[in-house]
Amino acid sequence: MEPSPRPHFFDHTPDSLGDVVAGWGMPRFRAKQVFHWVYGRGVVDPLEMGNLSAADRGRLKENLAFIRGRVLRRQDASDGTHKLLVGWGAAADDPLALAPVADKNGFFADATECVMIPAGAGRSGGDAGPRGAARRTACLSSQVGCPVGCSFCASGLGGLDGNLTAGQIVQQAWMLDRELKTSGDPVGRLTNVVFMGMGEPMANLKAVVPALRTLTAAWGMNLSARKITVSTVGVVPGIRRLGELDLPVTLALSLHAPNDELRRQIIPWASFVTIEELVAACRGYFEATGREVTLEYILLGGFNDGPQHAAELAAVAKRLRSNVNLIRYNEVRGLPHQRPSSENVHRFQKVLRDRGVNAHLRASRGRDIAAACGQLRYAGP
Template sequence: MSDSAKPHLLDSVDASLAQWAAESNVPRYRAAQVRKWLFEKRAADWDVMTDLSKPLRADLAERFRLWTSTVAKHTQADDGTEKLLLSLADGGQIECVLLRDTVRRTICISTQVGCGMGCVFCASGLDGVDRNLTTGEIVEQILRLQRLLTPDERLSHIVVMGMGEPLANLDRLLPALGEAHREDGLGISARRITISTVGLPPAIDRLARHEQNYRLAISLHAPNDDLRNQLVPVNKNIGLEPILAAADRYFDVSGRRITYEYVLLADLNDSPDHARQLARILHGREALLNVIPYNPVAGLPYGTPTAETRQAFRTILEQGGVRVKFRHRKGDRIDAACGQLRRSQQALPLVELR
C-alpha cells in the first residue's frame, strides 16, 4: 500500500490500534505499548519501538502512516523559542512553536491552513483559509514539538493560538486535545490548555458543554465595535456584546477565568481613551487582560507602540481595576508571530528535523 493511501494513525489512535490488534490477532496490551512509545517515549519511527517484534513493527508500518508532514524549516532563538514550519501532504504549510520560560515548556499549535477571520494585522490570514487541519495533523504538531525537548524537559502547557480559528475546527481539535490531556497521552491538565478565539458565541457555548473545561482566551483587539469591525472584520457579523455574554456563560460553567487578548497597535488602538473604554467593558468580570505589543509583519503598515504609550495604557487599565499583563515578545528574530515564517520561507528547501 502506498504511503498516501495508508490511514494516519494519529487521526484516531485508539480505534486504529484496536482494529489492528483484532485483525492481526495481537494482544491488546501491544496497543498500549505503541501509545506509550508515541506519547511518553517520543518515538521518531516504528523501528525504535524495540519491545515490539520486527514483524509487528513491519505490520504497523505497512498499515499506518505515523508522520504526514515534513519539516520545511526549523528555527531557534536565543531565548529558547523554537519554531517549526511544516509542509503537509497536500502542499499546504503550517507553523507551530515551542516556548521556554523558566520551568514552563509551552507549545503553540495551529488548527487551520491559513485563517478566515481576516484580522488585518495578522500574517496568518493574509491569504485566507485553505482548509481545516485533521485531528492527526494537530496531534502531529504536538508530538513533533515534544521531540525538540531534552530528555529532562516535559511539556507543561498548550496554547491553541497558532494559525487558524480554533473554534471553527472543534470537531478535530477536541479529540487532539483529548490525546494531550489523557493520562496515557501527555497527561497535561485541562487548566494548562488554552484555546484562543476571536469570539464565535455558538462555538463558545458548545465548548462550555464539553466534558473538559479548557481555558478560554478571547482576542478583543478593540474596545468598541466600530474599531473592532476595522481590525477584525468578522466582528461585523457578531459584535462585542454577544461575545462577552458567551464568555460570561463559559466562566459560569467552567469557573475558569477568561483571558482577553489585546494586540497593541501604534496609533490605532493604543490611546488613553481606548484604555478607558477597555477598562469599562472588563470591569467586574473575572478576567485577565493580556496585552501584546505588536510584532511587525513585513508588508503590513502597522507598528509597535512606544514604551511610554504602553506604560500609559497599562496605568489607565490598572487604575480601572483591570488585572493586566503585558506579554514579553519572544522569538522576534525567528519570525515567531503566527504566519510570518510561512510567508517568508516558503521557497526554502526541505530539511528533516534530527
C-alpha cells in the first residue's frame, strides 16, 4: 500500500498523536480532545471541533488525514446486511480524484470490502444471537486481495495487492459504527467484529495487533476483546504470537477439511502445515488465553460434506476445547464448487452432535450482494 502523505488519525493512540501535534506547536492535550470528537461524537472534520482554537483546527485540517480513501459503493441486501467498497488510492477530500473503474475480471485496484451483519432487533429474518442478544457485527478486511488462494473463495482470485495499515483496518469498523449511530438503527452501535473479510490476518499481524488494541481500548472503539474473532487459514507462528498477547479474542481456524489430503486440494497453504500441527497450535492458544477455538468448516457439495467427513471432523474437534461453525458454500462465478444440499448439511451436523461436538450452522448472510463468506472481492454480486 502507498503511504499517505499525511499521518492517518486511525493509526494513532492518544499518546502517539500527542507527540505529533506537539511537533506542530499544539498542546499535547489536544490529542485527547480530538480522540473524543472522533470516537465519542463521530466527528472527523476538525473545523467542527468547537473546543479547539481556530488555529489548531486549521493545523489539523492541513496536516492530518482523518479519513483515508473513499467509499466507492454501498450495497444493501434483502436480509439487512450491507457492504461498503472502500477505495484507498484517493483521499476522501480530493475533489479531483477520478472514480476507480473495475477491470475486466470485476476487481477494483487498491480497494477492499467490509460488511455490516445485523442480528436480532430491527433486522429482517429475526435471527438473534446467543440468548436472543441483538448484535451488529462488522466483518473487516486486513489485506487488499488475499495471498492464500483457497479454491472456494473469491478474495484470492486476483492474488495479494498489499497489506492494510492498522488505521485502515480500524477505519472500516469506525465507518460501519458511525452508520449505525446515525441511521436510526435500534441497536445503534457496533457490538462485534470478525476478521473474516479479505486477506489472511495472520499474514499482516503487524497491523492487525495494533488495530485490535484500538478496537478494544476505552479511548478507541471500546469493544470487548471477547466479542472479536480473528480467523486464520492456519499460520502457526501467528497463532502462537496472538496467544502471547493480552488480547483474549476468539481464534477461528478455517479448517474446511477433516484430513490433510483433502485440505491440500482446496487450500494451497495447507501444503506447509498439517492438521496435527494446527491442533497443537490451537491447543496452545486455549491454554494461553482460556478461549475456546472455533473450527470453521465450509461444506462443499460432493466434496467434504459426507457423513465420513463429519466423523473425521468430530475426531479432530474433540481433541480441542472447540466448537464447530458449519458454513454452506456461497457460489462464486468461475469457481468449481457447488452449494451442498440441505439434507447433507443437516445430516453432517447431526453426525457431529451425536459424537458430542458443539456444532452450529452459520447463516449465509448477504448472498444477494456477494457479501457472504467467500464472496468478497468482486465489483458486483
